[in-house]
Each structure stands twice: as C-alpha cells, then as structure tokens.
Amino acid sequence: MASHIVGYPRMGPKRELKFALESFWDGKSSAEDLEKVAADLRSSIWKQMADAGIKYIPSNTFSYYDQVLDTTAMLGAVPPVYGWSGSEIGFDTYFSMARGNASAPAMEMTKWFDTNYHYIVPELGPDVNFSYASHKAVNEYKEAKALGVETVPVLVGPVSYLLLSKPAKGVDKTFPLISLLGKILPVYKEVVSELKAAGASWIQFDEPTLVTDLESLKLKAFSEAYSELESALSGLNVIIETYFADVPAEAYHILTSLKGISGFGFDLVRGTKTLDLIKGGFPTGKYLFAGVVDGRNIWANDLASSLATLESLEAVVGKDKLVVSTSCSLLHTAVDLVNEPKLDNEIKSWLAFAAQKVVEVNALAKALSGQKDEEFFSANAAAQASRKSSPRVTNEAVQKAATALKGSDHRRATNVSARLDAQQKKLNLPILPTTTIGSFPQTLELRRVRREYKAKKISEEDYISAIKEEINKVVKLQEELDIDVLVHGEPERNDMVEYFGEQLSGFAFTANGWVQSYGSRCVKPPIIYGDVSRPKPMTVFWSSTAQSMTSRPMKGMLTGPVTILNWSFVRNDQPRFETCYQIALAIKDEVEDLEKAGINVIQIDEAALREGVPLRKSEHAFYLDWAVHSFRITNCGVQDTTQIHTHMCYSNFNDIIHSIIDMDADVITIENSRSDEKLLSVFREGVKYGAGIGPGVYDIHSPRIPSTEEIADRVNKMLAVLETNILWVNPDCGLKTRKYAEVKPALQNMVSAAKLLRTQLASAK
DSSP, X not given: OEEEOSOOOSSOXXXXXXXXXXXXXXXXXXXXXXXXXXXXXXXXHHHHHHHTTOSBEEESOOOSSOHHHHHHHHTTOOOGGGOOOSSSOOHXXXXXXXXXXXXSOOOOEEEOTTSXXXXXXXXXXXXXXXXXXOOHHHHHHHHHHHTTOOXXXXXXXXXHHHHTOEEOTTSOTTOOXXXXXXXXXXXXXXXXXXXXXXXXXXXXXXXXXXXXXXOHHHXXXXXHHHHHHHHHHXXXXXXXXXXXXXXXXXXXXXXXXXXXXXXXXXXXXXXXXXXXXXXXXXXXXXXXXXXXXXXXOOBOOOHHHHHHHHHHHHHHHOGGGEEEEESSOGGGSOSOGGGOTTSOHHHHHTBOOHHHHHHHHHHHHHHHTTOOOHHHHHHHHHHXXXXXXXXXXXXXXXXXXXXXXXXXXXXXSSOHHHHHHHHHHHHOOOSSOBBOOXXXXXXXXXXXXXXXXXXXXXXXXXXXXXXXXXXXXHHHHHHHHTOSBBOOBOTXXXXXXXHHHTTSEEEEOOSSOOEEEETTXXXXXXXXXXXXXXXXXXXXXXXXXXXXTOSSOBEEEEEOHHHHHHTSEEOSSSOHHHHHHHHHHHHHHHHHHHHHTTOOEEEXXXXXXXXXXXXXXXXXXXXXXXXXXXXXXXXXXXXXXSEEEEEEOSSOOGGGHHHHHHTOOSEEXXXXXXXXXXXXXXXXXXXXXXXEEEEOXXXXXXXXXXXXXXXXXXXXXXXXXXXXXXXXXXXXXXXXXXXXXXXXXXXXXXXXXXXXXXXXXXXXX
C-alpha cells in the first residue's frame, strides 16, 4: 500500500529559512548563502520522507515566498513596473514583486483560501506575454534525484492559477481571466516536457479551486485545460490534488472524468461529504489519494478511525489503487514534536506535527498492507482515550456560561451614530484623526529582553522597567509626530495571539511550533486543548501605564475571539463556535476591566474574521452569524463614551461588508492600499457605512516609504465615497515587522497628509 504527502513545511525546524531570507534582504548575506540554506532544508525534507517509507514524495513545494508567486515567475507574468528584462527570473525581480522596491510597491497579498497563509496575487490581462521564465520545478526535481530521492513535482494547476489571479491595473475589472488559459498552457507544456526529459514519472497539479462554488463555464475550463495537456502528459502519471473542503458533486464528476489523469487527491478531513461521492462512483483503474491525515491541525490522527475509512474505500477503488495521503500540504502545521521538550507528556501524546504526520501516513499504509504496527496503534488508542477523559479539558462553569449566551444577540443599547457623538465630546478629535494599528517595530534589543525574561535571566523588576522604557519611547515618538490616538506599541508581546493565549486557561504553548504566514513571517499558534477562561487581567497594567504617560487617548489593544480561534490550533472535539464563545467571554472581562481603568478607546482586532469564512457559500451565513455575535459579546457591556475599534487585514472584505457593519464597532481600520483600494468599490456601489472607518493609506508589509502626496491622494479617493466625519487615517496594519528608519518617515508623511487635507477641507467651506 502506497503513501503520499501533499506538501511539507519550508521554514525548517528552527526557522532556518526565515533567518536566511532576512539576512539576504538586509544585505548581510549573498544569494549563494540563501540558496545553500534552502538546498540543505530541501535535502533534509526529502530524505526524512524517504526514510519514513513515503512512496510519493513532493518536490517544488519549497518556496522562497509562496507557490503562486513561483508560478507567476514560471509563466513570466511579471508586471511591467518591475522592469524585468525577460531572462530567467532571479531574486531581484522575484522579491520586488513580493516586497516592492524603491520605485514600485509590492503586488497585492491575500489569504490562501481559509488559512492564515498568504499568497501574492497574479496581475494578468490580455497583453501579458507569457514565457517559460523560471525552471525551479525542473531544477528541484533534478536536485532530489541527484540525492537518490525520486519525487513527484508539484505545480499549481493552470485553472486554479487563473482563478486566483486578478485583472492588472488598466485592465477592465470584468476581464475574464480564464480566457488566458490558451496562453499559459504552452508554458505548462514546456515544463512538463522538461520534467519528462529529466526522468519524472509522476506529476501533481494542485487545483484547490475545485472545492469552491464555480459556475459551469469555469468548471468547463478544467476539461479544456487537461484535454489540451493530454498529449504533453502522455507517458506520465498525473495526480490532480484538491484540499480544504468537499468537492461539489458537479466538480467531482468533471474532475473524475478528465482524460489522461491517473489519480485524484481529496481532503477527507474537511471534506467528509466527498466520501459519499467516492462511494457512489469512482473511475475504474484510477488511483485515489485519500487525505485522511489532517494537514491543517496538530492533533494525533485517530488511527483506528482512519483505518476503518480506508478499508471502506479499498472496497470501492481496489487495494492497489488506494494511496494514503495527507488532507493537504503539511505547510499549515508545525514541523516536529521532537523540538518541544517543554510540552508536558500528556498533551504531547495528543499531538502530531508534520514529522509525526508523515509517520502516521506510512503507518496507515502499512496497516492496509497487512503490516500493522500493533504497538504504534495501541499507543495511539491510549492517547485518544486519555484526551477524551482528561479533567484538564473540561470546565463546567465555562460551559454553562457559554451555553447561557444563546438567549441574546448582545448588541449595545445605543446606535452607533449617537455613540460617536458621545465619544467625540469626550475625545475631542480633529477631522481625519490619525492613529496606528497597534504594534511598533520589534527591535533586537526588545526581543532580547523578552527572551531573557522568559529564560529567567533577568528579574521581573528589570523586565518591567525595560518594557516601560520602550513604551515611553513609542509614546513620545507618536506625540512628536502629532498622532491623535496613540498606541503603546505592544513591546511586551511577541505575537498578538500567543500573548493572550499564554494568559488564558485551556491553552498550551510550543517552543518551536512555528508556521509560515507569508515570506519570512512565521507565527507560533497556541494550542487550544480545553475550555477557555481568563484567570486574571491580561493588558490592564500595560495600557494604564501607557495612558499615564500622555494626555492623548491611548488605545487598549486586544485580539478578538474569532482571530484567536482562527490563528490557533483549535480543539477538534467540539464545534468551533462553542470554543469561540468561550474566548469571547474571556475578552469581555478584559474589555470591561480596561474601561474601569480609564481606557476610553479599546481596539479588539479581528484580523482573521474573513479568513474563517467557509469556502462554500451555503455555509457562510452560519459562520458569520456566530463570528459576528462573538465579537459583539466582547463589548456589549461598555458605556456609550467608550470607543470600540476593530481591525481587519489582507482578505477580500467586499462580500462580507454587511456582516462587518453588523459587528457594530464604533471604528474599523481595514487593509486597503495593497489590494489596489478594492475595498472602496463597495462604497461606490452604494453601501452606507455610518461608523468610523480607516481604510489603510499605506502598505506596511513593504519597506517602501510613501510620500505625503501619495497618501493624500489615497485619502482623497476615500473622501470621494466616505463622509469626512467618519474617516480615519492609518496604516494598513501593525508596524512590528518594519524598522524605525522606515516607520518614522512613513508616519510623518501620513500625519502631514492628514493635516494638509484638513487645511484644504477647512478652506473649501
């Protein structure tokens, strides 16, 4: 019985790639140094899977930024603004598209389906001259082969690539991107031809858009694409891989009818309905890559349950055509439990990171072949039983409180217009008030202080003194810049979710459970293993300290319940909404304590609310109902004069704008600049928004510093569709990933732009 891995984490067990990338970007190391680190990581990953007995090992899933940008490079689809010469795409052009450069901003970045991973959105149009411009897929296949490892090269499928793209600047927004299929397929044919010549016998096309709601014309494109590729693929075994949800019935029938395809991969963890489709009819003689090991979470697989599922599928597709697989790439999980010496043994026994999931896949494959490792299966069963019965998991008081929420919609008693009037009387802000999103640069010195405090190398007194000094520096800088509503800069926090999880019950934490979010940015999601509550205040001391340093309003900074949920590894033994309600109650306690401490502006970030929206429209309403309700729970008890902000970033919000309005926040700051001001179109189309709103005026994920004129131009575009009295001026997101040398001039220009426009608006009256 064969085994297959869809994809594997790239950063390395100790984030080796992250540090190599940042060293290269800072000019401290060469391209050769970066390539050496990358090659060592790839070699280690391939050998690890080979040693574990995996038959179908992926290659070309490694990336310096993301796999969609890799495909853009492969197709030579570089926007003209980056000045590409037409030769093999190198790091300069590649990273300019991802991060921007001195003369051009970065391309739009958005969430990869409903994950916290991101990709750079291709910008396409009828005039793009596609050409084979990056040989990465072939080079990595050859690299693995030279190491004695036969791999399955993985490509983003041509149809999904186009469906994940957007019309380039100057191209009509209604331009049908799928019409470019005939232009990109010749490049795919060249790639396939080179892979065949290099000796590849299998190739994998990832077509994850097949799990979304696609109209017939787009579904037809899959038939057209693979029919056109059929002759080029002749002599190769071809897998089409899907993941993240059920494949709809119509898409399933089109997919399994494609000619020249050897096997089909399905997510059978999040796509349980697909099981019924398979059992109702699967093409004879084709391989089924059964994704029964969860690639999105860190819980140990229930091996007995998965084995039963696989045995039922074996009766449908045949023993020799069933391949045990992960549900999706393991990119979305942490790397290896071996690197977690501080996790207690009970919780550790409940978990499986990427390295352990590889072992699980192979163990299931061997069991199907009659070589069941009884000891391994027995230990797994004991761990499953331990998790179900552990008293650490259940808190009856929390469960009762969450259950009691269901009788109310938890809205504030006064409408937002009246609240804004009351808040303005108290805060006395100018028109176009300026603020930032929360975090300020995390310097090496600041990271050292936090690290040494955690390691007990410095005293609590010294730690508090150092953090207070940093807060004071950030407050003074904002006052010098003349920002209206201040933040304390979050120097005590390494991560906006981890910080809160560390102070809530029901959470566990890893030392090296890093997961890539985009580029070199990694996050360390907490693990929610049990019922959640707040034992004591979490932020009141730091927010009160910061407020005491200034007479200007200081925002209390919290992460919202939906974002904590979506950016954690969440328990899978109860519905997600029940866990979210528990977190909401904990945050509600914190909000009310901040208000009592004299904090008049409280920001409850819901950066990840949009990414949790299910991929199928039929499931949107239920999710948005409990997600928005959870946010309202957090602040339903505050006074009218307390201003509640929220923040959202790096997703497409237009389709959920009415749910955003229903959140009933007083002010929302929201990503706008990097998505080509897509957000503003919803207001041009007549949506009325009465609360305060701050569409981001510049992209903080790029080192580029925008001019005063550029920012003023952006704000003027906002003023064309939004009322002056509700518009705020702020960056797209927090500033923790930037350097002060970038932050100071960018914020200075932002404040100058706001003042310039205030003067112009006053003189126009």
